Amino acid sequence: MEEHEDLTGENLADADLNDMDLSNRDFPFANLQRAQLSKANLEGANLEGANLEGANLAHANLSGVDLFDANLYGANLEGANLEGANLSYANLFNAFVGGANLQGASLRYTNLSFTNLTGANMTDTDLSHARLSNTIMPDGFSTF
8 A cells, every 4th residue: 555545435345454554544435344453553544434344443543533424333443542533423333442542532423332332441532412322331431
């Protein structure tokens, strides 16, 4: 993959991108379904509207990433750094986000139904209007 290549709408389904530096790259509306992105650096990347259904983002750096309206259905975000990320209107239905850092992230209008957030850092996380049915929240965390 060339640096600064325009990946708008690109089909990267099932791609092995583990440990790659993809920081500040543009992937809007890309298909990353089932992509392997474990320990990848996506800091500041634009993934608006991207399809990351079933993707493995365990321990990835997603600090400041734009995931507005992205599909993360069933994705693995275990231990990922999502500090300051924009996940507004995203679909995280049935995702595993255990141990992730969501400090200062925006999850406004995000679907978190059946999502596991055990051990996640939710300090200053914006959950306004988020869908939280059957969501497993971190110990001691209250949505009220």
